[in-house]
Amino acid sequence: MKTLLFFLLLSASLFAQNPYPTDYFRSPLDIPLFLSGSFGEIRANHFHAGLDFKTQQKEGWPVHAAADGYVARIKISPYGYGKAIYVNHPNGFTTVYGHLSKANGAIEAYIKKAQYDQQNFEVEMFPAPGELPVMKGDTIAFSGNTGGSGGPHLHFEIRNTISEKILNPMLFGFDKQVADTRLPVITTLMVYPIGAESVVNQCHKPQTVNMALQPDGSYIADKILVSGKVGFGISTYDLTDSNYTKSGVYQVEALNNGSPVFSYQLDTFAFDEGRYVNALLDYGKLKNTGMRIQQLYMEQPYPLSIIRTDKSNGIIEATPNLAQNYKIKISDAHRNAISIDVPIEYSDLPAIDEKVGVKKTAYLLKSANDNNYTKDNVSVFIPANTFYDDFYLNFDVKDGKLTLADDSVPVHSNFTITFEDTSTPEKDRDKMFIASIEGKKLSYNPTTRKGNNFISYTKNLGEFVLAKDTVAPVISHPNFKEGKWITKQSTLELTIRDNLSGIKTYNGWLNGQWILFEYDYKNRRIIHRFADNMFQDGRNDLKVVVSDNVGNSAIFETHFFRKKQ
The missing domain is CATH 2.60.220.30 (Chondroitinase Ac; Chain A, domain 3)
Known part of the structure; x- marks a missing residue:
């Protein structure tokens, strides 16, 4: 009853009063903000935890501290967020900056020292509050494409420092910095018979429902004839001004005859909830067709905190002599909204297809x-x-x-x-x-x-x-020729690959001293930057050792000449 009451109060107003400061954080970039990913957007096995800002297909834009604070965490990895910096602020929030190309100034020096001390590219550090203070607007890093990034951009998050729950940056005033007057888009409406005896439009199988666009921008769906119980699903996305990248919507709300039955609103969620995205989706359809249909009901409830339902968990039952109107409202973070009206009518017409069979096994x-x-x-x-x-x-x-x-x-x-x-x-x-x-x-x-x-x-x-696996990795394609002078080059680069158990470690030594190689797994390259100043005048002897996950190792040895400038 408490959950239902809360749901009704939430549904009474599309957007509740915002409890977050809207003028505290500045933009982390000094270029116009265009989204390549929205908060809560559906990704593979998770909801997207922040905003992705485009960087004009370039790397190297200055990334600024969104407010005063201190660097509380640094994580450098070939995967995930790549090079990432976390800044704690005195108002109780943490900002996160991901996929960076490199940090700036004292922060970069702090990272390099840790990497050389630990002799590892992959490091995670938790500086004390006074070690790396930052002021609002300071350049703390430069944008990049590291980690699991699919192209140059800045991943930006706001978290509650104590609970570590992720918060939608749009609630903090970023909606004013990202122009959006465009309506969300609905591409597909699905109806699902619930239970072996349910029939929809004389069929036992899920069906796509036709929709007609109305002059006011809303949709009216074809009438659905139902015997038994049904649930609905949608495929939807949002667009912002001057940007044709598809992103996720902010709120979805379903009502039956005006009463809320299912909704979610993407204000905040916890990291350990992210994988429940697979329960929200029609997962079989995703794997078989690539379509992301969000199911607006739960046959078996799952504990995803953003979801509110009535006691039927969003499932609708047709009743003789009672016409029902099922409405779906979809909104973005700028309050641009569309809706679909779906007429539902009871019908006892028999199914013309066979029941959907369940393939039984012994287990x-x-x-x-x-x-x-x-x-x-x-x-x-x-x-x-x-x-x-x-x-x-x-x-x-x-x-x-x-x-x-x-x-x-x-x-x-x-x-x-x-x-x-x-x-x-x-x-x-x-x-x-x-x-x-x-x-x-x-x-x-x-x-x-x-x-x-x-x-x-x-x-x-x-x-x-x-x-x-008895085959060692392969080290190949250096960006220099053995025995040559390479004074004008800024990097040493090699390709590394392993065709079975995969790369586990990669290490290099220059004249017997360990040197830092960064691993770009997307391009299978390891990169050492001469700016680390680990080389000597004249001849330099390089040794690289790469091992796979079961201990097979490959060794690459060569030499080159370089002069300090």
């Missing part, structure tokens, strides 16, 4: 329980709540190959796969791992060994085998 997985499966030399342990729904699991072991469901089933958390092997000679066992089979390719799953058992904690489904 009914109950998602709320721990589940353990064993055959031959393979066992799988699936903890409770690893999956969102109950389903018949495809589990089999044949000729040493494990088959475990397929990737059309969403997985929320790790489960355990164990292969027992007693036949492989001891000398080869350190080179073995549990591999996923992807067509003709094998891919590495992090694997530990305990005696005869090889164990992997994974979220991957599909086919698995116990594989062996």
Whole structure:
């Protein structure tokens, strides 16, 4: 009852009074702000945690501290946010700046010192409050394309410093800096029969519903004839002014005959909720067609804090002699809004298609329980709540190959796969791992060994085998020629790759001293910058060692000449 009351109060006003300061933070960039990603936008296995600002397809724009504070965390990684800086502010919020090319001044010197002290490109540091203070507007870094970035841009976040919950920067006045007078766009409306006996437009299967655009910008859908229960889903996106990049919407609200039944509003969420995006989506359709249909109902509730529902969890039941109007309202962060009206009418017309069959197996997985499966030399342990729904699991072991469901089933958390092997000679066992089979390719799953058992904690489904990797990585394509003078070059670069278990470590030494190589995994390049001043006048001897995840190593040795300028 409390949840429903809160939902009704929330729905009474599209946008509640904003409790956040709207003039405290400045823009982190001194160029016009255009979005390449919005807060809460649906991404692979997560909701996007900030705003992505375009940087005119360039790297190197000055990135400014959004307010006074101090650098509280620095994380440098080839993956994720790449080079990222976290600044704590005295008003209780933290700003995050990701995919940077490099830091500036004292911050960059602090990072380089840690990397050389730890002899590692990948570092994470938590400076004390007085170590790296910043003032509002200070240049703390430069924009880039590091980590998992798909192109040059700045990832910007605001978090609650204590709870670490992520907050929508639009609530802090950034809506005034990103021009948006354009309406959200709806591309698809889906209706889903709920339960084996439900029928929609004389069909048991989910259907796409036609929509007609009205002069006021709203939509009216074709009438839906229903027997039983149904739920709805939409595909939608938003556009901002002078920008044709599609981004996510801010609020979706569904009502039946004027009463709220399902909604979400993207003000804040916690990081550990992000994977529930797979429960919100029609995950099977995503995997089979690439379409991202957000389902506005829950057959089996999941604890995503942004969602509010009525007691039926957004599921609608048709009633004889009672016409129903289902309305979906979609808004962006600038209050641009559209709606769809969906007429619903009870019908007892029989279905003209066959019921959607459930492919039964010997293993009914109950998602709320721990589940353990064993055959031959393979066992799988699936903890409770690893999956969102109950389903018949495809589990089999044949000729040493494990088959475990397929990737059309969403997985929320790790489960355990164990292969027992007693036949492989001891000398080869350190080179073995549990591999996923992807067509003709094998891919590495992090694997530990305990005696005869090889164990992997994974979220991957599909086919698995116990594989062996005895081939070392390959180091190639240096950006210089052996024995040549390269005084005018600013970097040393090499390509590194491994075709099976993957790269784990990469290290370089110049004249016997460890040097920093940055790893750009997207281009398979490692890069040393001569600005580190680790070379000497004249001849320089370079040694690079690259190891894969099972310990195979490759060594590359060469020399070049360089003069200090």
